[in-house]
Amino acid sequence: MTKIESETTKIDRETTKLAVPVRAKFQSVKRIGGWHAIGPIVIFVAILVVVAILTPAFIGGGGLAIIASSSAPILLLALGQAMVLNVGSIDLSNAAIGLLGAILLALTLGPVAGLSPLIVLLATTAFGAVNGLIVAYAQVPSFALTLGTLGIFQAVALVASGRTTVYVSSNGEGIHALYESGIANVPLTFWMGVLVAVSLWVLLRYTRIGRGMTAIGKNESAAIFSAVRTRSLKVLAFALSGFCAGLAGIAIIAQAGSASPTGLGSDLLLPAIAAALIGGTSISGGVVNPLTVIFGALTVALVPIATTAVGIDAQAQSLVYGAVIIAVVALTMSRNKASIVK
C-alpha cells in the first residue's frame, strides 16, 4: 500500500479509443451474467407454475415440501459435484461414495452411536481426498480416474453390506429426526443442503481458497504461475465432494433407515450432475454458484414428480424427462457466440 502512495510515475497515455469496443463487450457480458444467475430460479419457478396450473391440488398439498425433501440427497451430491466441476474436473464416483457412506452409517450406527456420522463423514471425505490426490499428483484425467474408483467404491459397498440391505439396528432416532422434523414443513435434510450451499457460496465468494479454486477452473496454468496451491485445492475440492457425499449418505439413512447397494441413492450420479449443470455450473470449470445449484437440484427432483402430477403417461415420462433436462440446460447456460463447447 505504501508503495502505491509513495510515488508517482509518468506514463505515456495509451490511446483511449480502445475503451469504446471494450465497453460494448462489457455490457454484453453483464447481461449474460445476470441471466446466468437468475436462470435456474426462473426455470424452476416456471415449471412449478405450469404444474400448479395443471394440478392446483399438488402444490396446495405440500408439493413443494415433497420436492424439497426428495431433492435433498441430489442437492448434496450436486453441491459436491459443483465444487469439483469448478476446478475443471469431474467426480463420477461421488454418488457411489455417498451410498457407501450410507451403508457404513447403517453398519456403525448401532455399535458406536453418535460417533458414527462423524466416522462416516471422515471416511467419505478421505475417499474423496484420495480421488483428489491421484488427480492432482498423478495428473490423470478425473473423468477416467473417478470412473475407475466408481467401480471400486461400488464393489466395496456391495461387500461391506454383505450383499444385502443393511438396517440401522439401533440409535437411528437422531439421524431419522433429520427427515422427520423440519423447518416450514421441509425436512432438515434439505435445509442441511441449503446450509452447505450457503457455506460453499461463502467459501467461493469470500475466501482465498474459493478464489483459488475458481482460478484453477478458469485457467489452471495461470493459477500455477500465480502460486495458487493448485494441487492442495484440487484435493480439497474432491474432499469436499466426498464430504457432501457423506452428508448425502446421512440424508439417505435419515429417509430410509437402511441402505443397500441397489437401494435408495444408488442411481443419483447422473441426476446430481444434471442438477449441478442446470444450476448454472459450467462443465468446463470456473463457473459455479452453489445457491443456484439448489434450484438445479429442485428442478431435477421436480421433473419426474411433475410428469406424474400432471398425469403424463407413465411410459412417456422418461422421454419427457430427457427432453426437459436438455431444454433446461439449453435455456439456463451462459454462452457467447465465439465460445467453444465440448
Added chain:
Amino acid sequence: MSDVTTPPAVLRLDAVSKSFGSNRAVRGVSLSIQPGQVIGLIGENGAGKSTLLKILSGNYRHDEGTIAVNGREVQFRGPADALRAGIGVVHQEQSLFTNLTIAENIEVNTPIGRGGVNRLGLYNWRRLYADAAQALDLIGSHLNPKTRVSDLSFVDRQMVEIARAIRVSAASHTTPLVILDEPTAILERTETAILEREISKLRDIGSVIFVSHRLDEVMRICDRVVVMRDGELIADRSVDDVTEEELFRLMVGRETHAAVRNRRSIEPATKPVISIQDLTRAGSYTDVSIDAYPGRVLAILGTSGSGREAVARAIFGAEGFDSGSVSIAGYSGRPSIKKAVALGVGYVPAERKTEGMVGEMPADQNITLTHPGSAAIGPFELPRRRLSLARLWFEKLDIRPREPEHMLQDFSGGNQQKVVLAKWLNSSDLKALVLDHPLRGLDPGAAETVNAQIRSVCDDGTAIILIPDTIDEALDIADDIVVMRDGRISGVFDLGHDNPATLDLLERML
C-alpha cells in the same frame, strides 16, 4: 518496383469500411498491391489492422467499399472463400493443428476434389505428402511432410503456415497473397532472420502483406509501408522515402523517445537477491551462474536454443534442474513456485493469455490472486477493499479503462500485461521479478508504458531478471546483460562499465 506494364493488382481495396455498432473500426481504406510486392502494414493495437485482416481472411464482412482480387470483385462469405481466392493468412496466434502432420496442415484447406482427395472422398496420402513437399520446397524448406507439427519448433511452424498459404493459392491457380500477421513476434533473432529470407523468396511467387510491430524489420523486408491509425490508412510510403522515426510518429501520432539510454546506473548492492550457481539441466543448459542485485535489471540474451527461458523458469521454481543451486534471499532449499513466491519472487510468463492471467476473472481478482495484501484478512477476502486496491493500481499503472471489476480478457494486451505486473507488485515484499518476454505482442505505445513500469519497479529496489524480445530492448533497460548460447553463458556485461555493441552481443548469441 515500377508499374510500367500495370498488371492487374493482386489485391485492390476501395474505400472499405467496417463498423461494430457505433465504433467504426475500419474507415474507407483503399489499397492496391501488385504481384511480387511486399507491403508492410503497421499501426498500434486498436488501429484497425486486425479488423482489416479479418475482412481479408473472410472472417468479417465489410460494410462498405469493394474488394477485388486479381481484377475480379469478390465477396467473401467465409474463410474458405478467401482461401479459394488465393489469400492465405498466417495468424498471429499459430493456427496449426499440432496433432496432425505437416502435410495435412498444408493441405487442409485445399478444396475437396483436389489436394490428394480422390473421387471417393478419400485422402490419397502419397499425393498429399508429395504436394506438401512441393509447397515446402517452394519456400526452401526441407521438412518431412509426415512429421507431426507438435514436434516442430516455432520457426518451422511458421514455415508450414506460409507453405500452407501458398499451397492454397496454387491449388486454386491464383497468384497467392500471403498475409503474415506478426510472424516474428514470438521468434528469436536467428529464427527471424531465417523467416526474413523465406519472405523475400515469396516475391517470386506472389505478394505479401507483412504486419509487424518491429519497424526495423518492416524497413528491411518490405517495399512499401502502409500505416493505419484510428481505422484509417493514413500513410502509404516506399521504404526508401521514410525513416523508422517517421513511421513511429505516423503510427502513434507523437514523437518517439530518444533511443539514448538515460538510466542512472545503480552500483550493485553487496548481496545478490538471487544467486544461481552452476545450474545444469540436461539437454537445456549447463553450468549457468547468475547473480541478480536489487535495483538492477539483468537481461539474459540468447536464441531459442540458448536455454534462457528454462533458466528463468528454474529461478521461479516452475521447472526442475539436475544440479547446481538457486538461492533466493539466502534460501537455497528445494525449489518450488510456492517457495519462490513466498521468498518474494514474481514471474511474468511469456504466454500471457494462457499462463499469465485468468482472463475470465475480473481484473481486481487477478491482481489480488497471489498477494491479496490488504484485500484479505486471513483466508477471507474483502471484495470492497479488493476493488479499491485494484483502483489504486489502475490509477498508478494507468490501466484503461478504469474498471477493475471487468473481466481481464476484455482489456487490451498492454493493459492486461500491466494487470499481470500489478499482481506481483501488490506483494508487500517483492524482492525480484522475472520477466519472460514482457513486451511480446504489445504495440509500441503499450510496450513503452510497460517498460516504464518495469523501470520504476526496479528503482524501488527490486531485482529484475529480464528475458527481452530484442537486443535493443535489453540495451534500453538493462544494467547487466548475460548472453547465453547453447545452454552456456557466453558473455557477461555490466553496462555501467562496458558498452557492448549490438553486433558484439549478437556474435555471442550465435
Added chain:
Amino acid sequence: MSLKNKRSVFRLAAFAAVATLALAGCTSTAGGVAAGSTGPIAKEDLVLVASVINTTNPYFIANIEGAKALSKKLDIPLEIIDSQGSSQTEISKIQAILAQGKKVVMFVNTVASSDTPTIVDAVKRAGGYVSIWWNKPDNFEPWDSGDNFVAFQKHPGVDSGRCNAKAIGDALGGKGNVIMFPGVQDSTTSQTRVAGFEAEMRENYPGIKILENQPSNWDPQLANQNAKDLIAKYGDEINGVWSADDGMQLGAIQAFDDAGLLDKVKFASDGLYPDTVELMKKGYGNNAIVGETFHRGYMASAIGLYTAYLAATGEIVPSELPKEKRTSFFDIKCVTPDTLDEYLKYDTPTAAADFVDKLVETGPWDTEPATLIGGGGPEVLPKP
C-alpha cells in the same frame, strides 16, 4: 445497472425463492410424524394407485393389467406409477400423488426393501391405505405401523426355489452339475429363491453339484453374457441351469442355444412368462425347460389393491386381522411341461377380469390359484 446492483438483485431473488419454497410447504409435512387415518372412506373419494418398478417387464405389465381390471370392476379411477427402477423416483412420485389430497388405495411393488417405511409413512400421513408387495424390511411389520399399512404380501421365495430345484433334480435323475443366475444380490426375493433352491438340492438331491452362481441383476443381457462365460468355463459339464426369474432365463437359454448345448441342458425358473409358456408348449430344445413356478402379476396387484380397498372402505379392520393376513404368503404353483395345460387359462385375454371377478366374490385370501398359505412374520430361510 452496476454489477453490484445486479448481484444484490440476484441475492434477493434467490432468498425470496427459498423463502417462498419454505413457507409454501403446507399442512402435511414431508417429514413430521403422521397421525394416520382410520375410519371408512366413501368409495367416490378413492383413487387406486399401482406403483411398479418399470413398465416393460412382463411381470409388471401384468401388475398394471390386474390393477386396470380391478379399477374397472370397482369403478374407481386408477393411476400408474413407473418407478423407472429408482427408489428415489418411486418415493417422490408416490408423494406427488399423495400431495394432491386424494384418498389412495395403493399397491406398491417396492424397488428396494428399504423404501417401505418411507412409503408407508407417507401414505399414512395422507390417510391412504397401502399394500406392499415383495420387498420390505424383516422387522418392519404392518401391525406395528397402524391400519394404513394394510398388508405386506408376496409369494414365498423358498417355495419357488425348492419347486425349481425339484424340477431340475428330477429331470437330471438326481445327478449332474447346475449353474445358477440369481437376480440383484441384495434383493430378498432373489435371496430367498436362492436359499430355497440350494436347500432343496442339499437335502434331497445330494448327487447334484452346484458349480457356480453368477448374479445377473434381473438383466437378460447380463445373464446371456454370464451364461456364455460359464459355458466357456464348464462346457458340457453343465446339466442344469436355474435363474431367479424368467427374464434372465430367456437370456441364458439363448446363450446355450447359440452354443448348441440346449438339447442337453435342463432349465427351471420363476414366473412362467408368456414367452416361456410358448417355449414349453413347443418343447423347445428337447423340452429344455423342465420346471417353472406359476404366479401372475395381475393377481398380485389385484390382491394387493383389493386388500387395501377393503380396509379403506371399512369392510375389514386391519388391526383386527390375524397376523398372517397382514404379512401374507400366497401360493405359487409348480409347473412342469406335463401340467402346463392347466395354467393356460390364466393367460387368456379375459383372465385378469375373470380373476378380479372371483376375487371380489371370495375375498383377497381365498382366490384360486393364489390362496393364502402362510405368513405372520418374515419368511424363514432353510438352515444351511
Added chain:
Amino acid sequence: MVHNALSKQSAVGIDTTAIRIRESVIERRARFRGLAEPLSLLMALAVLIVVFSLLNERFLTTSNFQNVLTQSAIPLIVAVGATLVILLGSIDLSVEGVMGATGMTWILLSANSRGGVDLGPWAWVIALGVALVLGVASGLIFTALKVPSFIVTLGMWYVGLGIATMLYGTDLLPRLEDEGLKGWTSRISFGLPNSFWVALLVIGLGILVLRSTRIGRVTLAIGNSETIVRSAGLPAFRVKVAVFAIAALLSGLGGILATVQLDIGSPTVGSGVLFIVIPAVVIGGTHLGGGKGGILRTVLGVFLLTILNNGLILSGVESSYQSAVTGAILVAAIVFAAWSQRDRLRVAK
C-alpha cells in the same frame, strides 16, 4: 544502425543445419513415441492372457476365444463411434438409449411374436433411421444451441429409453421369429462369430473414415483446436453433427445386434454397454480432451475389458469384486500412462 548490422548478418545466410538435425532427431523420437502406449496395452493384454490361462486351462480354448469375440463385438461397434466423439473432445452418453430405441424399433418391424408388420430389410432402414434422427438431434442441439455434449447426450439417453418404452407399450415380450436370424450373431463363419465380422467391418470403416476422409481429419482437427478449425474455414458444424450421427448409427447397429443376440426386444437392451465403452476408449489411450487417440487403441481397450471380465469369471473370482478389478485396472492404466508425463506445470482435468 542496428538493423544494418543485422541485415548484413542475414544476407550472409544463417546456417540452418543445426535446426535441421534437431528436427530429424525429434522426428525419429516421435515415430517411436507413438508406439509406446499401444505396446504397453498389448503387454497388459498378454499378461492377462497368461495369468488367466494359468488359472483355468479352458481360458485358452477356441470356444472361449470365440466367446470373447462374440461378447466384444457389440461394445466394439459402439466404441468406434464413441472414439470419434471423444476425439472431438466431446462425449456421447446416449448409447444405451439409442440402442434401446433402435433395437425396439427393429424388432417390432421385423417378424416377431407379437405379429404386426414384417418389413424385412426396411425394418433395418427404419430402425437405423431412428438412430440417425437421435444422433442428428444430439449433434444439432450440441452444435447449434451450444449445450455441452455431456448434458445433451445424457438427456438423449432418457429420450431413447422413453421412445423404446413407448414403442414397447404394455404388450407381450416381442420375440424374434426369423429362424435365420436367431442366434446369427454368435454363429461362426470362417472361424469367427458373425457379430465379430460385423465389428471388424465397422472397425475397418471407422479407421478409413478417421484416417482418410475429411470427416475424420477435421474431427482430429476439432479435437486439437476448434478455434483454428473455424478460422481456417473448415466445416466444423457439419463434421460435428456428422460424428454424432455416425456414433448414433453405430449405437443403433449395436442395439439391433444385441436384440438379435438376446432374441427378444427390450428397452434396456443396451444396459451396461456405456460403462464398458467409455473406460475402453480411455484405457486405449484416447484423450478425453480430444485430438489424440485412435480406433485401434480403443479396440485393444475393449479386448482388455472383455477378456478381463471373461477371465475373472473363468478363474472363479466372486462377482462382487469384478467391478472393483475393472475399476482398479482402469486407474492403473491411466496412472501408468500419465506417470512419465508428470510435470509441475502440466494441467490434467
